[in-house]
Amino acid sequence: MRTFLILLDTPGIKQFVFGTDPLAEVRGASALLDRLNREETRKVLEEAFPGRVMEAYAAGGAAQFVVTAEDRHTVENVLERLAALYAKQTGGEVQLLWGIGEVALGEPGGYRAALKAAFSDLAWQRFTAREQPAVLTFPLAVECQSTSYLPATRTRVWADEIRLVSEASDRKYREISEVNPGRLWAEFIHALDLPDTVKHTPHWLRCTTLQEIGEYSESRAGYLGLVYADGNAMGRLVQELESLEVARAFSTLVDGSIRDACHQALKELFRETLAEIRLRSDPSGNHLQLRKIPGDILLLGGDDLVVVLPAELAVPFSIRLSELFEEYSRQRQEELEEPARSFFRQRLQGRGLTISCGVVIAPSRFPFYLLLDLAEELLASAKKGGSRDPEATRYWVPSYIDFHIQAGSAVHDLHAIRREEYGVGTAYVRTFRPYRRDKLQTLCAAAAKLRGVGIPQSKRHDLLEAALEPRARQAEWKAKELFGRLAGPFGKQRLALFEGLCQLAPMDLNDFPWVRQNGGWATALADLMEIYDFVQAKEA
Template identity: 30%
Template sequence: DRLREIRGASSILDRLNREIMGAIARDLDPNAQVVYANGGSGLFLLAEDKAEEFVRRVQAKYREETRGGATVTGAVQRLPAELTEQDLEQANLHQQLDLLRYKLRRAKECPPAIVALPSHPLLQLCDSCGLAYATGQSPWREPRGEEQRYCSVCLQKRREDAQIKKSIERMAARPQEVSPGSDEEAKRAVLWANLIYRLNRIAPDYFLEDGKPIVPKRPRDIDTLCFVASAGRGSIRDYLGLIYADGNGMGSRIEKLSTLGEIEKFARSIDDAIYKALASAVARYLSPVHVSGLLAEEDEENGQAEQGGQPQKDGYFFPFDVLLLGGDDLMLLTSGDRALSVALEVARVFRAEAHEQQGTLSVGVVFAPLKYPFGLLHDLAENALRFAKKQARLDQWRDAGDGDDTRINFLVVAGASTHEFDYLYKTAYCRHEANAEFRATLRPYRLPELEDLLQAIREAKRLGFPRSKLHQLREAILKMNRTSTVLEALAALQGCRDQEREFLLRWLYGFNQRYLLQNGQPAKGAGNIQGFPRVIFPWSHLQAPGQSGREIYLTPLLDLVELYDFVAAQEGERESED
């Protein structure tokens, strides 16, 4: 379970970036200006004779705080001497900024030589990272009673995680008093101070239950998070959902800015947008969960457990954990039934808040069993995110003409040997035949398309759509042809009740008309039923853009089937076990 190290490392780096960098700059030069400091990078204005010393001090602080586990690269660029302090914010510094970026890239590509560590068979490697030699045991209780030995880097991460957990509890007990940088707790737990502050502003009752204050805890480790996720109201299956979101083209956008004022405004807007998006999603979908039977374990970590290991009382937990948040990046772990709704809300609010800067997100969501190794889960989410970004550029014919390149991709882990999404897409979800192309999925989805798909799943659940028919549809679609796929899908449809069959056909034709027909126009000669000639159940039939004449057959039905277990009906849910 490396969740503690991941959270601890994220907290250390976030504090170094947002708090300590600026403090070092102001200590060296009281007139220093922080243009931005988030997302793992920063841009600072200092006196010329202090700049090199600033870089050295920041590098030394990174080595000290991370016990050598992380380093930082810096570069210095002199600005024109004729510019006054008043002119710096609006002056055109495009050439100087380009040169600064070049110096930074060159420094990164030529790191200092590393002296290899000694090796000996009697030296034990760290039980967590396996890279450095162990220096001692963790002072905190290990999950499942394991005895582990860790290197100094991993011990520092675990120490940080334990301290941040206590800081979160203290801030959650007084949310009205919390604001970013307000006290030592807020300066240490920068991410959570920001989140609690925004939650208290947009949803004051988030920390209340029946009008009484509650103090939700952060899940201690992956086992606790799994227990909380499966205990939450509305939790459908014993699955976790990992959400990985990243901004689209942020690097190229910031490189086009030529003044420090524009860069500062852009960075502040994007950082503020991602925090607002997270707070909105948490307030709407991730209310604290009441759990029994875990407080004894939590108190045992602090040496306060009762004899006999019986819990003293019930408690509340956050049904999620934020593993990374900075700049335009977000990584969040929660229960499977909440993950897609959270991802949708984050992408939607970010788009609205960052509209002035044309900011958008691509999101990868992976649903995996509770015991699935987190390292593999992270790799799958990263790959799903990369595919969303790449496919958005390739399938520009699906754009609505609004300039919104927000995309959400998802993957359901069905077994221990699940492949990365791009491999699955090429081998299982996409097939080429002569002058035709079959796509069994529409992933990655634009926001309106995914909202429509989720609403269709909710309606299907309210109707009690039989699971056996969903399975038949899935098997038929994965054959990906114009004969057996159509015949078997129609046979499955024929076995449904009238209202179920009518719902599925109506939704498929409507989805095709709204999102797949180019420019939303029906084909020529469509007749009285718009879109009907373009649908050969279960396929939607399109002509590829350009002069190729290639035919494309695609369908959202497989995505509906795969997501069926991860979306709850909003009210009156009734599922058929057929």
């Protein structure tokens, strides 16, 4: 018998989960992949290698196992059967890839060498994997109403609507309605201090559509916030895991920390809603009159997290989430046993793990898959900002957050938006984004103070237009003119605006609204005006 380390990956799962608009399909796809990843994968391996399977982790579409088998060919045959199961359960939309490395038992560094070989094998699998298959349809074929590149094969009734859907979309609906109706949501509800009658019927508190979540927005009617969070430097740490015990500790630390941080951050944001639910809950179990919790966890596994919230809660959630994740992961490190504790101590120097976030605020009726694409670009921008931070190391990167307010219907990629509208890459940059977490807190505090002095919407709109004026000198003249026209008793509006900008970066009043940055000029005036609506007022 020989020992093999197996790495599993499912590329393209975000397209499968979020490449559609109906919230029911998104939830169903997330639940389906979670079940395949956490339950079905281990079940198939246990049946093939009874008593010879050791799990390191299985979450977020990735997994690592150690199995004992006769030879590599036997392992590959089992993984091919597992890949066929994934394809069947997802209507052919998800492809399972794997890497295999043989573990030399008894040799120093044997596990790490096997891990390196498995990652190399997995990289080759990714390189040679098929692209999304083209589905040939005839003129009389009807497209799926959710995934138009697939032919509709059946009808599905959902929320009093008859939809023509593909096999893949139908399986998503079936998962959320019949097989696995919301493990992520049930876990969140059970983490709250709510009456048992409510915990046993968590679906009563769940919004049914994205539009319903947007209706709870107080800052801008019909708007929601999408938060996409991902761990920093996790890939480097994963590739240096020294043993199965360290791999298990790493998985437990990351998965537990992000889960607890998400639940606690939401619990704090929904404090008033939860208090109302406790007050109005019916001991008989009739919860029709309860207010729903205005948000949802769409993806939570490994170090990935996707959450939707009312617009004004998205940025505060991302800030609090990153704080709690760093705090919880640091605390969990102290509770680890050797050699896992030394592994993290040597690389993190007593600091917690960190995450970065992309936050997009947009109308709730905006195509969801486009919002997810934009959030993914914002996340990449945040990670890039963190990697350039002076305090960043190989294994530790400070938390950065990037945000964007999508007001109109036109969508461009983030790079084009920042270049054309915000002057990124020029001598006069109109944004400080992405923000390090503490700087974003400063920006939010400045915006809250501005709300406290009450700058009229018309003047905020003019200041935003001035900040985004493409011609730098005209932008400066307009901004100074508008700044001089700000009123309020004792010049409170001018003082609050100037102090807010100075807190982000020291500024000479003569240069308003510009500050020196990276050899050029930059201003955070547009950032301050855009986030104004999405923070709570603070008395000046």
